[in-house]
Amino acid sequence: MHAIVPAVVVTVLLGVVGQQVACNPQPTYVTEDHFAAAYAQALCSSLAGCCAENSIGSDYASCTQGWEAQVNNLLYGPTSTGNYDITIATNCIDEVRAAQGQSCQPIPGSLSSARATCQSIFAGQVPLGAPCSSATDCAQMDGSIITCAVVPGDAGGGGGGQLPLADPNVGLQGFNVTLDSIPVCVAEAPPDAGASSMMAPCSIDTAAGTDTCTSTGGYCDPVMKTCQPQGAAMGACDPAVVASCLPGNYCVAAAMGAGACMAAGPVGSPCTAAAMCDATGMCDLTATKTCIAVLQPGAACTAGSQCSSGVCDATAKICLSNAIATTAACNGQFTP
Secondary structure, three states: OOOOOEEEEEEOOOOEEEEEEOOEEEEEEEOHHHHHHHHHHHHHHHHHHHHHHOOOOOOHHHHHHHHHHHHHHHHHOOOOOOOOOHHHHHHHHHHHHHOOOOOOOOOOOOOHHHHHHHOOOOOOOEOOOOEOOOHHHEOOOOOOEEEEEOOOOOOOOOOOOOOOOOOOOOEEOOOOOOOOOOOEEEEEOOOOOHHHHOOOEOOEEOOOOEEOOHHHOEEEOOOOOEEEEOEOOOOEEOOOOOOOEOOOEEEEEOHHHOEEEEEOEOOOOEOOOHHHEOOOEEEOOOOOOEEEEOEOOOOEOOOHHHEOOOOEOOOOOEEOOOOOOOHHHHHOOEEO
C-alpha cells in the first residue's frame, strides 16, 4: 500500500501552483492572483517577434508592467464580473506562450487564435448587441468569440487580428473610445474557424464597412445577423452588402433584387465602397471616389485605411505588417 503525499510547488516567477499526488503529476494551474503577471510575461515574450516584424521598438519591462496592470483591471476593476475560471485561464496562458515564433497573422496557433480561450475566462451575462464596458460583461456563446467592441470604429484595422485580452474602456495609446461610439457585446468567429464559422452570430455596419465575419471568409447577413459564405466571381451575393463576394470581387444589384459578384477594379477605377478596389488600391471615399494606390508596410500614413494591412501605427505613423504589434501594445502603453 502506497502512502499518498501531496506536494505543492509554488513557482514565484510565473505565479503558478502545481500539485503532485504520489508519483502521478497533476495539472499545473495559474491562480487568479498570479494570472495578470503570467499573462503579461507570456504575451510580451510572444509579441516580441511581431514587434520586430513591424519595425516597432519594444521594451520587455514596460510591456509586462503595462499589460499586468491592464489585466489586473479586468480582474479587479470596476467592470469586473468577479468570475475566474482557473482551467481556462491556464489554457489561455499556454496558448499565448505557444504562439511565440508563430505567424503574426490571425491563423491557427497565432496570438489572435488564443483570443477565443482567453476571452472565456470571465463569464458575464450581457446579451449580444447590449452596451458593455468590457468583454467580461458579455455572455459567452459556443463557437464564437464574444467581445465588447465599438461598431463602427474599432481601431484594430481590417480583420488583421486581435490580441487575446484587452479592455475597450482603456484605450491603447492613440485609440480612444468617444462618447458617440458606444461599445456593445459582439460575436466574432475564431480566426481558425473557416467554414465552420458560417451561421455564427455576427455584427455589421454596411455604411462604415465593419463586418465581424470577414476574417473567416464570410460576410454578415444584415437581416439574419449570421455569417454567410462569400460569393465567387459571377456568383450570387447580397446587394445590401457590397463585400458579400470573395476578395477581388464586389456585389452589384441585379434583376429581381438579387446580386452578382463582379471583379474589383485596379487603381484609377471609380468606386463607392472599399470592396470595389482590388488588392493594389483603396477607395478614396472622401474626395476622388476612385481607387488609389494602397501604402505598403513601413510607409508613412495618417489612417489605417491607407495601409495594405489596414493598420497605421498611432505613434510611429507608419503602415504595419501585422495588426497586433503596435507601439502601444509592444510597450504596454495605455491611456484612460
